[in-house]
Every structure is written in structure tokens, then in C-alpha cells.
Amino acid sequence: xxxxxxxxxxxxxxxxxxxxxxxxxxxxxxxxxxxxxxxxxxxxxxxxxxxxxxxxxxxxxxxxxxxxxxxxxxxxxxxxxxxxxxxxxxxxxxxxxxxxxxxxxxxxxxxxxxxxxxxxxxxxxxxxxxxxxxxxxxxxxxxxxxxxxxxxxxxxxxxxxxxxxxxxxxxxxxxxxxxxxxxxxxxxxxxxxxxxxxxxxxxxxxxxxxxxxxxxxxxxxxxxxxxxxxxxxxxxxxxxxxxxxxxxxxxxxxxxxxxxxxxxxxxxxxxxxxxxxxxxxxxx
Numbered sequence: 514x515x516x517x518x519x520x521x522x523x524x525x526x527x528x529x530x531x532x533x534x535x536x537x538x539x540x541x542x543x544x545x546x547x548x549x550x551x552x553x554x555x556x557x558x559x560x561x562x563x564x565x566x567x568x569x570x571x572x573x574x575x576x577x578x579x580x581x582x583x584x585x586x587x588x589x590x591x592x593x594x595x596x597x598x599x600x601x602x603x604x605x606x607x608x609x610x611x612x613x614x615x616x617x618x619x620x621x622x623x624x625x626x627x628x629x630x631x632x633x634x635x636x637x638x639x640x641x642x643x644x645x646x647x648x649x650x651x652x653x654x655x656x657x658x659x660x661x662x663x664x665x666x667x668x669x670x671x672x673x674x675x676x677x678x679x680x681x682x683x684x685x686x687x688x689x690x691x692x693x694x695x696x697x698x699x700x701x702x703x704x705x706x707x708x709x710x711x712x713x714x715x716x717x718x719x720x721x722x723x724x725x726x727x728x729x730x731x732x733x734x735x736x737x738x739x740x741x742x743x744x745x746x747x748x749x750x751x752x753x754x755x756x757x758x759x760x761x762x763x764x765x766x767x768x769x770x771x772x773x774x775x776x777x778x779x780x781x782x783x784x785x786x787x788x789x790x791x792x793x794x795x796x797x
Contacts, residue, residue: 516595519585523596525565528686532653533558538789539657543665543796552610553660556622557653560607564629566600571633575697604630611656618659625652642701643683650679654788658796665796670729674788677722678781684715685777688770712764712773716757719780723753726787733794749787756780 536557540550569576569586576587585591607626612619625648632645654671658664687694687703688711694704703711727750731743760776788795 519590523569529561556610559603560626563604568633614660615664621655625649646679646683647676651676677718680718716760720757723750
């Protein structure tokens with residue numbers, strides 16, 4: 514494995530790119546111009562890289578003990594000082610850039626990045642492990658809307674959708690690692706609830722997010738929603754809720770973790786699309 518590949522694999526590339534793409538999609542939905550959209554994309558990417566690298570850096574000993582071969586730092590494929598330097602560089606870039614768009618956008622993204630780092634630093638092993646995800650994903654719509662010129666506050670429903678989406682993401686990420694985490698002393702909220710209840714919480718959060726997004730798009734500000742947009746919003750919410758119901762049944766029947774993970778990811782992607790089509794309704 515080359516050094517560059519090892520470094521990128523240590524950044525949690527899947528979640529990092531997912532959050533960055535979500536920020537870009539939301540930016541397009543609220544009409545950010547090209548230059549502001551680029552700044553938002555780079556800032557969010559840098560912040561997520563800092564969070565991802567710091568996660569593997571902090572967990573290196575734990576990953577080594579359980580034999581995680583997919584963790585380059587734990588396997589010695591990348592030098593620890595290199596990753597430490599990258600965390601600092603990415604963190605500084607991610608924190609400073611949004612302030613060039615607005616003070617509020619900078620503060621919102623600072624809260625997002627700080628939440629991720631706090632999770633890595635110790636909150637992941639406490640009953641409050643879900644809090645950083647609620648804060649971070651709830652703040653993401655704010656980062657985007659506050660990056661407009663002039664800055665626009667995020668609609669409360671958009672923050673709510675982001676927050677429950679964060680709950681779903683947290684519980685989904687943990688499901689495949691419950692056994693490994695238990696052996697190394699990581700006992701966050703999903704671990705305390707157990708596999709079945711954690712899966713139910715994830716699907717319930719996605720269903721709640723879909724319904725909240727539907728209400729926000731169709732009822733926010735008391736304005737009527739165009740027929741086509743309303744139909745799309747209803748269809749999206751219906752599909753997400755349907756998947757959530759199927760997933761909940763699978764959880765109760767002892768379905769495989771891989772199946773649950775795929776169902777949650779599918780519903781999450783649809784929820785992201787549903788949030789993105791909110792457009793102007795995303796702002797106050």
C-alpha cells in the first residue's frame with residue numbers, strides 16, 4: 514500500500530466524501546454562487562478529513578489490539594507524525610475558510626468540527642456518544658445557508674432533519690463494529706442499547722427525518738408548494754418511511770447487520786435527496 518493511499522484510507526473516505534457531497538448539494542439547493550460553493554466544499558472536506566484522520570490516530574492502539582487490517586495507522590502503513598500534521602493542517606483550513614464567507618458560517622462550522630473531534634477524543638465511549646452527531650449534522654444546513662450573500666439563517670425544520678439524520682448515521686456506523694468495540698471498551702449509546710434497539714432507533718430517526726422534511730417543504734412559512742414539488746416530496750417521504758418499516762421488521766426478525774446497513778444507507782440517501790429539493794424552504 515502506497516503512502517498516499519494509506520493516508521487517504523485513514524481519513525474515513527466514505528463518510529468524508531458523503532458529508533462533503535451533502536454540503537455541495539445543499540449549497541446548490543440554496544443557490545450559492547460558484548466561488549462560495551467552492552469555499553464551502555473545501556472547508557467541509559478539510560473539516561471532515563481532520564475528523565477522520567484524528568479518529569484513526571486516536572484509535573490506533575485499539576484497532577491494533579483487535580487486528581483491524583483495514584486501518585493503515587494501526588498496521589504501520591503510515592507514520593503517526595505525518596497524520597498528526599495533517600490533522601492540524603486540515604483542521605486549520607476547515608475552521609478558517611468559512612469565516613471568509615460570514616462570521617456565522619464560520620462559527621457554525623467550528624461547532625461542527627469541534628463536535629467531531631470531541632466524539633473522537635472520548636464522547637464515543639459515553640452515553641452521550643450521539644450528541645456530537647446531532648450537533649454536527651444539525652449544524653451542516655446552517656453552515657450552507659449562512660454562507661449565502663447576505664447570510665440566511667437555516668429553517669428550523671432543516672436543522673431538525675440534519676439532527677435526526679445524525680442520529681441515524683451514528684447508530685448505522687456503529688452496528689458493524691459492536692463486537693470489536695465491546696472488546697476494546699468502547700461503550701457508546703448504541704452499544705448500551707444493543708443491536709436490535711440500536712437498529713430500531715436508526716430506522717425511526719430516518720422515518721422522523723423524512724416526515725419532518727416533508728412538513729418543512731410543504732408547510733414552512735404557510736406557503737403553498739407547487740404540485741410537482743409537493744408530489745415529489747410526498748413520494749420521497751413515503752419511500753423512506755417504507756424502507757424504515759421494512760428495516761424495523763428486519764431488525765425484529767434478526768436480519769443480518771449487512772442488510773440493515775444497506776437499508777439504512779438507502780433510506781439515508783433518499784432523505785438527503787429529499788432535503789436537497791427543499792431549495793428556498795431551507796432558509797428562514
